[in-house]
Amino acid sequence: MTAQPFRRRRSVLYVPALNERALAKLPGLACDAVVIDLEDSVAPARKDEARQALKAFLAAHEDDGKEIVVRINALSTEWGRDDLAAALACNPDAILIPKVETARDVLEVNDLLDQAGADPELQLWAMVETPRAVVEIAAIASLGRDKGARLSCLVAGTNDLVKDTGIRATPDRRWLVPWLMQMVLAARAGGVDILDGVSNDFSNLEAFAAECAQGRDMGFDGKTLIHPAQIAPANQAFSPAEDGVAEALAIREAFALPENQAKGVISINGKMVERLHLQQAERLLAKAGL
Structure with missing residues (x-):
């Protein structure tokens, strides 16, 4: 496989596959990438509806330079394989795998893509959002050195890490920082990008800008976002001075x-x-x- 071209990933916006209004606004937004979500933002009873919405949107979507990523449900769930098939049919730039805990989780998805004859340029992103994933982060990130494994980006899932570990979520993220730095180090060793987790308070852009600056100084390549208002501060923070x-x-x-x-x-x-x-x-x- 040839080396992937460099992609800016300063601002990566999550959009639920069922949010038709939000999807319609994407062409006018300045984010570098968008993650169309089939996982957490979609209720179990509406998973199939979300897949159909994903297909309809991407069938009509005109390339505007944004990287298009689809977050599927984990293969261990009843929806994972159907999500993967739907994503593959849409020809996105990448597929984001949630709840990754070991390198095997990434390789399993990669094997299915190979078996399905997926485009070799299709990439995999991996969510790092469980305690075990942090413990196994070096092995997961090392897949970036194997171009056949498709892994090109890690995404910090800070909300889930807070929930699963019971640490206190403070504005300065002091209890998360050691794990975030561990992720950055592993990403650099593996030659993959690493994105900082979301900030839930999208109304406080001053605090968000400070968190972006913190993530930039820690070495992250960009930040995942939950609201369009966060795009400009993220782009500014993660653009070179x-x-x-x-x-x-x-x-x-x-x-x-x-x-x-x-x-x-x-x-x-x-x-x-x-x-x-x-x-x-x-x-x-x-x-x-x-």
Whole structure:
């Protein structure tokens, strides 16, 4: 499989598959990706209705540059395999697997996709939302190094982690931070993206912006959202700063000079710059769309 192109995932909006009004508004929203949800937001009695709504929406959807992801129910539920079949029929960019606890959970979905002849470019995202998932996070994230496993992104499920562990949910997320940092470290080791969990109080955008800044500083690539009002603050927080872009451009241009193309280390404005800094610069510029 060829390497996946870089995708900005600063703002990833959850939308219930049955919320027709919210789906209709998506073309006018500036989020980088949307997760159409068949899981938590859909009552058990309406699962089939949600699948039909998903198919109808994506059949009429025109590509506007947003990454389209479908969150299915876990394969261990009675709805999981039907959800997977429905998602596959819609040809999204990725399928989000909930309640992932081990690497085997991801590989099981991947095996079913292979058996169904799914497009090799179809990606898998994995929710990290249980205590066992946090314990197993290194093994789960390591699948990112196996391109045949399809895994490209991890998503922190902070609400479920709070519920399952009994920790106190404080505004500064002090009790969650150690686990969130563990997820970021595993994601980097596995070469996959990692998205911060949702903020439930969508009316308090000041607090939300602070949480975005915290997630950015911890190393997350973006944030999952539950309301369109959260899109702009997330995009701002997870976009590179102007001074950082300027520095990255200078590094790229310096290494592109004929006299530097074979060098591993160069000097820029009196600072030692290595090729690892060029790699960091290229990633930052990709986030900036440059």
